Amino acid sequence: MSAGQRLIVVLGDQLDRRGPLLDGLDAARDTVWMTEAVAEAERGPVHQQRLVLFFSAMRHLRDELRARGINVRYRCIEDAPVGSSDQGLADHLRADIAHLQPDTVVMMEAGDWGIEHGLQDAVRASGATLDWRRDSHFLASRESFACWAAGRKSLTLEYFYRSMRKRHAVLMEGDQPAGGAWNFDKDNRAAFGRDGPGELPPHPRFQPDTTTREVIDRVLERYGDHPGDARDFDQPVTPDQAQRALDDFIRYRLPRFGTWQDAIWVGDPLLYHARLSTSLNLHLLDPRDCLERAEAAYHRGEAPLNAVEGFVRQILGWREFIRGIYWLKMPDYAEGNALDHHERLPSFYWDGETEMACVADAMAAVLRHGYAHHIQRLMVLGLFAQLYGAHPYAFHEWHMALYLDAVDWVSLPNALGMSQFGDGGVVGTKPYCASGAYISRMSNACGQCRYDPGQATGERACPFTTFYWEFLDRHEERLGHNRRLQFQYRNLHRKSKAQRAAIREQAMRLREQLAADSGSGGRG
Numbered sequence: 001m002s003a004g005q006r007l008i009v010v011l012g013d014q015l016d017r018r019g020p021l022l023d024g025l026d027a028a029r030d031t032v033w034m035t036e037a038v039a040e041a042e043r044g045p046v047h048q049q050r051l052v053l054f055f056s057a058m059r060h061l062r063d064e065l066r067a068r069g070i071n072v073r074y075r076c077i078e079d080a081p082v083g084s085s086d087q088g089l090a091d092h093l094r095a096d097i098a099h100l101q102p103d104t105v106v107m108m109e110a111g112d113w114g115i116e117h118g119l120q121d122a123v124r125a126s127g128a129t130l131d132w133r134r135d136s137h138f139l140a141s142r143e144s145f146a147c148w149a150a151g152r153k154s155l156t157l158e159y160f161y162r163s164m165r166k167r168h169a170v171l172m173e174g175d176q177p178a179g180g181a182w183n184f185d186k187d188n189r190a191a192f193g194r195d196g197p198g199e200l201p202p203h204p205r206f207q208p209d210t211t212t213r214e215v216i217d218r219v220l221e222r223y224g225d226h227p228g229d230a231r232d233f234d235q236p237v238t239p240d241q242a243q244r245a246l247d248d249f250i251r252y253r254l255p256r257f258g259t260w261q262d263a264i265w266v267g268d269p270l271l272y273h274a275r276l277s278t279s280l281n282l283h284l285l286d287p288r289d290c291l292e293r294a295e296a297a298y299h300r301g302e303a304p305l306n307a308v309e310g311f312v313r314q315i316l317g318w319r320e321f322i323r324g325i326y327w328l329k330m331p332d333y334a335e336g337n338a339l340d341h342h343e344r345l346p347s348f349y350w351d352g353e354t355e356m357a358c359v360a361d362a363m364a365a366v367l368r369h370g371y372a373h374h375i376q377r378l379m380v381l382g383l384f385a386q387l388y389g390a391h392p393y394a395f396h397e398w399h400m401a402l403y404l405d406a407v408d409w410v411s412l413p414n415a416l417g418m419s420q421f422g423d424g425g426v427v428g429t430k431p432y433c434a435s436g437a438y439i440s441r442m443s444n445a446c447g448q449c450r451y452d453p454g455q456a457t458g459e460r461a462c463p464f465t466t467f468y469w470e471f472l473d474r475h476e477e478r479l480g481h482n483r484r485l486q487f488q489y490r491n492l493h494r495k496s497k498a499q500r501a502a503i504r505e506q507a508m509r510l511r512e513q514l515a516a517d518s519g520s521g522g523r524g
Contacts, residue, residue: 004029005100005101005102005104006029006102006103006106006131007030007073007100007106007128008021008031008032008106009033009093009105009119010022010032010033010034010061011089011115012054012058013111013283013407014108014110014111014135015057015061016286017239019135020133020134021108025068025070027068027071030071031071031102032065032070033093034061034062034072035075037054037089038077038087039087041077045226045227046223046402047366047403048219048220048226048228049233049235049370050228050401050403050406051215051219052212052219052233053404055076055077056237057284060211060237060238062074063211073096073100075092077218077219082222088118090118091122093105093122097122097123097128098126105123105128105130105131106133107119107123108133108135109134112407112408113326113334114331115408137283137287138287138320138323139164139316139320140164145324145328146324148163148324154425155325155427158182160320160324161182164316164320165177165312165316170295170312171308178305178309179309184306184310185310187306188258188262188306188310190260190262190263191443192260192263192265196268196444197260197265197268200270203270203275204244204245204248205234206234206237211237215230216233227350227367227402228367232368236278236279236285241279242276242279245276245279245285246279246285246293249274249276253272253273254303254308255297255302255303255304255307257273257311258307258310261375264358264361264376264442264445266357266361266445266448269364269373270373275371280315280405281407287316290315291312294308294311294312322410322427323410325413325417325426325427326409326412329413329423333417333423335393336392336417336422336426337392337393338421338422338423339386339421339422341391341392341422342389343388343389343391344391344518345395345398345518346517347517348363349363349381349398352366352367356463356464357445358445358449359384362377362381363381366381366402366403369404370403370405371404371405377414377419378432379432379434379439382432383433384463385420386419386471387433387467387471388511388514389511390420392415392420392421392422393416395415395420396411399411413426418432429482429484430479431471431479434468435465435468435469436452436453436454436464437454456468456503456506457503457506463510466507466510469492469503473492473500473503476489476492
């Protein structure tokens with residue numbers, strides 16, 4: 001590269017064509033640098049469709065840039081030898097800076113603390129100038145979140161969410177929230193009746209083009225023994241496709257999304273959910289477009305307020321809040337293990353083979369789609385891992401490996417924090433613990449299961465219920481004072497010493513059996 005040349009670093013979750021990295025590219029002086037993260041797949045089992053998503057979306061951007069006359073330095077999986085897990089992104093960047101000798105390396109805030117710092121170190125060690133850019137995809141900058149959090153005894157989503165609604169004038173009527181309330185969550189917890197959800201609008205499927213088919217073939221050749229099946233891939237990989245997915249959600253699912261967003265129905269994992277998280281987290285879709293389209297649907301009378309507010313809360317509230325927590329608390333946050341849990345994940349988290357109907361159904365969705373909606377993540381798969389005693393970081397690693405939409409900034413606070421209470425109360429004020437009765441209330445799974453959610457001991461005891469009571473018993477000294485768990489502990493105290501001893505015995509046998517089965521159960 002000649003004098004004045006720039007190397008523009010674009011990561012796999014930074015694919016916004018209008019963002020700070022690609023806006024104003026100069027074909028005469030700029031080279032875009034992109035590298036497929038082969039090391040992630042080489043370290044352990046990763047969902048095949050996750051690899052297809054990232055690699056195909058990246059290659060589509062690469063080809064668009066080259067068609068515009070932009071030089072792209074691109075490393076793909078075909079370039080890396082099998083077993084090259086020791087070569088990370090920073091290693092590749094260091095080598096390419098040494099070869100290309102740019103004057104300036106342009107980088108944007110990453111979605112992973114370790115990757116960001118590794119890449120920064122590589123640039124600084126090279127002697128090139130680092131041109132650092134803020135990620136304008138998000139509506140709350142890292143600095144603005146830190147200012148909001150400063151001096152607060154606790155970081156509560158609801159207060160942050162209200163401040164974001166006001167700041168960005170979303171669902172507001174003057175200085176008051178639309179409909180006179182900030183939060184309509186109480187209207188968004190319905191379960192389907194005996195007849196189920198009825199006829200559901202079909203979710204859009206995006207047939208692989210030539211580029212995606214090539215990636216599918218490479219993934220099958222190299223990672224065909226990894227979870228999932230690359231041939232089932234049907235996700236958006238370009239901004240145009242992501243926009244079509246948003247159009248479809250606003251028209252066909254948003255009107256009923258709110259009411260049923262917490263419901264589970266065996267065999268129907270997608271229901272009324274948007275399934276836009278992959279496009280949002282890869283920056284193929286702008287969250288502002290999602291907010292504007294949803295609010296416009298409300299004002300046109302095409303979607304009720306409880307549905308629109310629930311959708312807005314996930315994007316403008318929870319998504320921004322989680323990112324703020326991540327960057328405020330890292331890197332120490334990743335070490336959190338407030339409940340001192342150390343078990344490996346049972347093997348069914350990788351192969352889906354279990355007699356628990358709710359878990360089998362959720363894992364079927366994960367293995368088929370690389371997706372499960374938030375209640376299946378939190379209150380089925382996450383709940384079992386927590387009650388069982390899985391190491392919170394192992395659960396995060398599993399989540400990163402199996403879900404298409406997982407990026408470190410969103411996975412760590414959700415998986416280690418909210419789901420496993422590894423952060424001790426930063427994200428949520430109490431562990432999300434429940435017995436099989438909750439799952440029975442929210443789904444039809446228990447009617448198809450050999451276990452009885454009402455029993456904690458005996459042959460038909462539901463593992464969720466057994467581990468729930470044993471979890472409360474085991475952590476009474478640690479959690480018994482939590483005011484949000486007082487109802488649960490009062491119920492525990494109604495059980496006799498003999499009942500509690502029998503539950504502990506049942507839990508011990510079950511844990512030993514699951515631990516024995518999980519000897520080859522993947523990472524963690």
